[in-house]
Amino acid sequence: MEDIIARIEQRDPEQKEFHQAVHEVLETVRPVLDRNPEYRQQAVLERITEPERVIMFRVPWMDDQGQVHVNRGFRVEMNSAIGPYKGGLRFHPSVTLSIIKFLAFEQVFKNSLTTLHMGGGKGGSDFNPKGRTDGEVMRFCQSFMAELFRHIGPDTDVPAGDIGVGAREIGYLFGMYKKLRNEFTGVLTGKSLAWGGSLIRPEATGYGVVYFASEMLARRGESMEGKTCLVSGSGNVAQHTVEKILQLGGRVVTLSDSSGYIYDEAGIDQDKLEYVKQLKNVRRGRIREYCDVHVDADYVEADPALDYNPLWAHKADCAFPCATENEINERDAANLVKGGVRLVCEGANMPCTPEAVDILLESGVLYGPGKAANAGGVAVSGLEMAQNSMRLSWPAEEVDSRLKQIMKSIHHTCVDAAAAYGSEGNYMVGANIAGFVKVVNAMLDQGLI
Numbered sequence: 001m002e003d004i005i006a007r008i009e010q011r012d013p014e015q016k017e018f019h020q021a022v023h024e025v026l027e028t029v030r031p032v033l034d035r036n037p038e039y040r041q042q043a044v045l046e047r048i049t050e051p052e053r054v055i056m057f058r059v060p061w062m063d064d065q066g067q068v069h070v071n072r073g074f075r076v077e078m079n080s081a082i083g084p085y086k087g088g089l090r091f092h093p094s095v096t097l098s099i100i101k102f103l104a105f106e107q108v109f110k111n112s113l114t115t116l117h118m119g120g121g122k123g124g125s126d127f128n129p130k131g132r133t134d135g136e137v138m139r140f141c142q143s144f145m146a147e148l149f150r151h152i153g154p155d156t157d158v159p160a161g162d163i164g165v166g167a168r169e170i171g172y173l174f175g176m177y178k179k180l181r182n183e184f185t186g187v188l189t190g191k192s193l194a195w196g197g198s199l200i201r202p203e204a205t206g207y208g209v210v211y212f213a214s215e216m217l218a219r220r221g222e223s224m225e226g227k228t229c230l231v232s233g234s235g236n237v238a239q240h241t242v243e244k245i246l247q248l249g250g251r252v253v254t255l256s257d258s259s260g261y262i263y264d265e266a267g268i269d270q271d272k273l274e275y276v277k278q279l280k281n282v283r284r285g286r287i288r289e290y291c292d293v294h295v296d297a298d299y300v301e302a303d304p305a306l307d308y309n310p311l312w313a314h315k316a317d318c319a320f321p322c323a324t325e326n327e328i329n330e331r332d333a334a335n336l337v338k339g340g341v342r343l344v345c346e347g348a349n350m351p352c353t354p355e356a357v358d359i360l361l362e363s364g365v366l367y368g369p370g371k372a373a374n375a376g377g378v379a380v381s382g383l384e385m386a387q388n389s390m391r392l393s394w395p396a397e398e399v400d401s402r403l404k405q406i407m408k409s410i411h412h413t414c415v416d417a418a419a420a421y422g423s424e425g426n427y428m429v430g431a432n433i434a435g436f437v438k439v440v441n442a443m444l445d446q447g448l449i
Contacts, residue, residue, distance in 0.1 A: 001026055001033075004045050015098035017325065021105050021350060022049050024357075028432040031421040042448075044440045051104065053077040056097070057147040059125055061140040064133055073144050075123035077157055078104035081442035084155055085121030086111055086378060088162030091169065095126045102325075103162075106349055107378070109435030110371040113410045116382035121157055123148070129164050130284070141172035149177050154185045154388070160381050161190040163324070166236065166281075167202075186388025189381035198384035199396040200403060201377075206240025206347060207400070208376015208407050209320060209368075213345040214248065215411035216366045216427070225249030228316045230341070232256045232309075233323035234280050234287050237347045237374070241320050242273055254311050256323060257287040261311045264290075264297035308332050315339045322347030333359040346370035357428065372410050372431040379406045 087107040108120030191197035308331040333356035345368035418430030
């Protein structure tokens, strides 16, 4: 195991995020390898950590002033053992090959847990859509798709949205794909309802996180009702996490963006949440503007000099990190425990550092890893693919019911897998093992390819 990890780190020394994701998974699947010696003989670890295909390309585009810019595009097609590659596109200045590989690797196991037939992939660009006009974003998306279209398709690779890629970007990407291929297929998910999208898709990740958290609490005889919750982020996932918490009787007191966070002791109710949706989705404003309207709330500006995030130091019962990777470090985890938090459920991908996870688990905090807890988004993307294939749309109640059942199934699978390998109650171990075994067995069934 150590030799394999060392080889990966030596081969791609700069890919720190990918190393972190691989290390977390491989360390937890040791018992599986001990029980199944044929896995070592068939080199499944070496195979599952190497992408089936990595696509990198330049993306030239022109801004409104006629200036030409060049960004870098990525698509990592990690594993297709159980279905076509499936995973989002991220447009953000922080995007690197390491980020995309880590996300693609996580996506393989996340998709496996959904019970749907989807492989894992991820893509994106270091393009920043913030502050760009609709015309500039359209031209970038068209240039991006002018290369990506060669590598995707409804039975090959089905991208979706992620950070920086919402309904606007999906529309521009789909339009260019349709023009280039002269076909109308379900090649992207997260589409608008009028042309193939699914009801509940925008809400799916946030709703799914809360459904999963509710299942975790139910095992302890508790519910979300009356719980005070900390939520980071203020985008799609955070907004719908807050919405579902409110529906289940909880109280949310924080939201954030890259500039800082707001703390509202009275709680962010449905009316305040509607203001946040208007602020972030329509006006594309900053979270600090919340306090201009709701004057009793406090705004705390982000301080890069601090080695912790004060958002996680408030007293609460539950925490839902929904912003970005590694946003909760060792000190943040200690502050969560000190503040009385008994559940941390990840809406973002890998938002807790390994050291933070260790502290949470050692302190008896219920910890829901992202590959299980935030799988609701890709699950409903899979349901959107099914609806596209049948040329019909299911009502919202049916999609939401299917989503809730999928999250219950993922929870059950994680619990059973953890117990079967001597780590009862450890959702991280359960998620990693359950996802790993399903994918590896499919790989072995299909031969050495």
